[in-house]
Amino acid sequence: MNTSKKNYHHGDLTASLLNAASQIIEEQGVEGLSMRKLADTVGVSRTAPYHHFKDKNALLCALAEKGFQQQAQRLLALRTQKEGASVQLFAAYVHQYLDDAIQHKETYDLMYGRTLWKTGKPNASLKVASKHTFKCWIDWVEVLQKDSVLPSDNTPLRIGQTTWASLHGLARLFIDGIYLDQSDLTQMKEQMIRQLCVSHLPCT
Amino acid sequence: MNTSKKNYHHGDLTASLLNAASQIIEEQGVEGLSMRKLADTVGVSRTAPYHHFKDKNALLCALAEKGFQQQAQRLLALRTQKEGASVQLFAAYVHQYLDDAIQHKETYDLMYGRTLWKTGKPNASLKVASKHTFKCWIDWVEVLQKDSVLPSDNTPLRIGQTTWASLHGLARLFIDGIYLDQSDLTQMKEQMIRQLCVSHLPCT
DNA sequence: TTGATATGTTGACAGTGTCAAGATAGGTTT
DNA sequence: AAACCTATCTTGACACTGTCAACATATCAA
Structure with missing residues (x-):
């Protein structure tokens, strides 16, 4: 069949x-x-x-697609989980995102690396899967903005783009072996959360 | 000789x-x-x-090293240039950093990509060059903290690490072809600057 | 002039992705 | 049941890669 x-x-x-x-x-x-x-x-x-x-590329695309589906599910689960303040939920997500990325370095690299997106050609269905995952993220960002966790000085899309870019950058630095000190990671994660959240500098 | x-x-x-x-x-x-x-x-x-x-790797290391030297010089030039407020200087640097990274995508990827840092072994002198460039960055971050441009809720090292990670992440997304819309870039750069600077939310 | 050494060459080996042609096994149609 | 089609798997081949070994030569020092 x-x-x-x-x-x-x-x-x-x-x-x-x-x-x-x-x-x-x-x-x-x-x-x-x-x-x-x-x-x-x-x-x-x-x-x-x-x-x-069809290709080595096709195989890699299929593999990456599975990764995106898992990540999308994790994101959806977080949104429905209403217990605990939004801020803490967001902080937990940041930790989880980075821990996960680093624990599965190579899979993360496959999903977001240039092997697929630049050198090879991303599959049609891979594009769909990744866009869907990204949409889940943006949707949650909107909620976080309403809860005053993330800044509201821009659209959910833009805020989602830049905050995610920050997380992605941190992940990449460790994944690519530019930073190696796992001990730095914890402090960097916490600093990053402060950088991203509105409560960054409490106004009085 | x-x-x-x-x-x-x-x-x-x-x-x-x-x-x-x-x-x-x-x-x-x-x-x-x-x-x-x-x-x-x-x-x-x-x-x-x-x-x-000795190697293909050695050739690539030499090439990347030249890139780091150029970048370090550009950073030093910025610090001595005292005209204009620090905030605007920082904003200008962010724009320049990302424009430059995207204009010379492939060189940027060589310098910071996994080809050298993960897959291959970075040269001793390459490590030195990159560390020196990073130190220049941290030194400037310290100045920017004193000028209340960057937050002072952490050491120059940590602030430097996370802010740079953010810039790096943004650069990578465009370089690796995950984001392609150059038109988004301008807005994302500006949002990123707001995200990084203390003046993010003016306290009355 | 005599070497030594830096630089260049061809030949070879193991590895890669993938196409073309042939074999076989499974299900479908007659 | 026989005939056939097609999905699946095989071996052979090609062009490409990085790099080692052996050999040739050009340059400089003694």
């Missing part, structure tokens, strides 16, 4: 490839993933994967 | 390689640079460059 591959020769190569690729990337990064090695780990010949993914 | 290569066979291969490589990278990015093509453009055989650079 179309969607569900039955036991042809391998079983379910599509899924096996995605799983193996995901693991290799988590361990060695995108640079460590080669189609040939991947095929070898799964136990098929070099070109077998090309019957399931 | 040691430093100045005279007219041996080629003339000055070291410099020629750096120039050609720099140009290729500006045009096609790091991914578009291959040692073989580079040697070909310069007009030598494939392995000739290896007598001037």
Whole structure:
């Protein structure tokens, strides 16, 4: 059929490839993933994967897409979780976002790195998934603005863009190995929260 | 001699390689640079460059180092330039930093990308150069704190780290092709400045 | 002149992504 | 049941990559 591959020769190569690729990337990064090695780990010949993914790029897009879906779900969960003040929820999100990004460095890099967005061509469905994730973020930003957590001197889009850019930048510095001191991270996260929130400098 | 290569066979291969490589990278990015093509453009055989650079990595490090030196000089120039209020100077720097990063995307990526810092091993002298550039930044941050442009609720190091991370994040989003709308950039830069500066919310 | 050393060359090896041509196995149609 | 189509997998091949080893030569010092 179309969607569900039955036991042809391998079983379910599509899924096996995605799983193996995901693991290799988590361990060695995108640079460590080669189609040939991947095929070898799964136990098929070099070109077998090309019957399931047009390209190496297509495989990576599919992988990244899964990451975006997970992140979108996490964002939605946060919005519904109404217990606790918004400020603390936001602070918790910042911590979570960065911890998560750093714990899964390589996946984060796959999702937001130039391998997919610049060098390769992002898939149509990958674009959709990432835009949806971003929309979830913007929606939450709007709420945070109403709760006076984030500044209201601009549209939710702009505030969402710049605040996210800040988080992204911090994440990248650690992920790319420019900053390495994990001990700095905690303090930087807290400073970043102060920088982003309205309550940054309490007016009297 | 040691430093100045005279007219041996080629003339000055070291410099020629750096120039050609720099140009290729500006045009096609790091991914578009291959040692073989580079040697070909310069007009030598494939392995000739290896007598001037131990590695492809070493060549890239040398290239990035030049970038850091330029940036450090620009930072120093800003600090001595005392005309105009500090706030406006800082705003101008933010604009310049991002415009420059985006205009020379590929060089920026070389300097701060994972190609050098994560995948490859950054040179000893590259580390020195980048640290020096960063120190220039921190020194200026200290001044900006005293001028009440940047917040003083933390050390110059921390403030410097987080503010720079924000700029870096914004730069990366455009460089990596995640954001493409140049028209958004102007507004995002201005919002970012507001986010970073103390005057963000004027206290009455 | 005699070396030493810096610089350049060709040949080779292992690795990469991916196309083309052929084999086979599964499901569908007659 | 036989015939056929198509999804899947295979081997072979090509052009590309970084870089090592061995060899050639040009330049400078003794």
